Amino acid sequence: xxxxxxxxxxxxxxxxxxxxxxxxxxxxxxxxxxxxxxxxxxxxxxxxxxxxxxxxxxxxxxxxxxxxxxxxxxxxxxxxxxxxxxxxxxxxxxxxxxxxxxxxxxxxxxxxxxxxxxxxxxxxxxxxxxxxxxxxxxxxxxxxxxxxxxxxxxxxxxxxxxxxxxxxxxxxxxxxxxxxxxxxxxxxxxxxxxxxxxxxxxxxxxxxxxxxxxxxx
Numbered sequence: 001x002x003x004x005x006x007x008x009x010x011x012x013x014x015x016x017x018x019x020x021x022x023x024x025x026x027x028x029x030x031x032x033x034x035x036x037x038x039x040x041x042x043x044x045x046x047x048x049x050x051x052x053x054x055x056x057x058x059x060x061x062x063x064x065x066x067x068x069x070x071x072x073x074x075x076x077x078x079x080x081x082x083x084x085x086x087x088x089x090x091x092x093x094x095x096x097x098x099x100x101x102x103x104x105x106x107x108x109x110x111x112x113x114x115x116x117x118x119x120x121x122x123x124x125x126x127x128x129x130x131x132x133x134x135x136x137x138x139x140x141x142x143x144x145x146x147x148x149x150x151x152x153x154x155x156x157x158x159x160x161x162x163x164x165x166x167x168x169x170x171x172x173x174x175x176x177x178x179x180x181x182x183x184x185x186x187x188x189x190x191x192x193x194x195x196x197x198x199x200x201x202x203x204x205x206x207x208x209x210x211x212x213x214x215x216x217x
Contacts, residue, residue, distance in 0.1 A: 001080035002105055006182060007113035008175045010120040011197045012204060017082050019205055026080040034071045043070055065095040072103060088179050110186040111208055113197035117172060124168045128157040
């Protein structure tokens with residue numbers, strides 16, 4: 001099973017991917033993780049990527065695709081994989097399609113997790129992190145027993161800059177401009193299914209499983 005999870009920041013892709021990894025015993029391929037691993041292991045593409053990163057430049061698509069290819073060629077991807085954070089653009093999707101064809105693979109399912117923008121803002125901006133131990137909370141969905149104080153170590157809870165409303169709105173704007181067009185792209189490829197990303201984690205997981213097992217969600 002070769003799967004892509006699409007959706008804006010805060011839609012719950014990472015949470016759902018981790019559940020699918022355990023259920024199907026296939027790896028979650030996160031571009032951030034494999035990029036760092038490739039640089040650390042000094043793979044051919046990792047060495048190229050490090051050159052750009054050392055200069056403070058964006059790693060170009062061809063190198064990112066090369067790093068993804070290195071990862072997908074490993075034995076643990078033989079039964080399938082879940083792509084997380086890639087592709088981000090239609091150009092990357094085209095490159096991925098060609099690369100997978102070279103490996104004798106293709107994308108079987110693309111699940112788009114749809115969530116209203118205002119709900120996404122509530123989810124993200126409600127996050128709080130402990131300065132002491134790093135434990136995460138949510139002021140609505142998972143609040144501490146004492147407001148502003150970590151249940152575990154008693155440390156101060158704060159709003160990370162990445163979770164601020166201003167930063168989140170910028171991230172959502174980038175998603176709409178760069179990544180949302182992938183919904184039409186994969187619809188044209190007849191592999192896209194969209195689900196509502198509201199409800200419990202278990203509810204959303206069931207919707208995804210219906211799609212994987214051949215339903216329409």
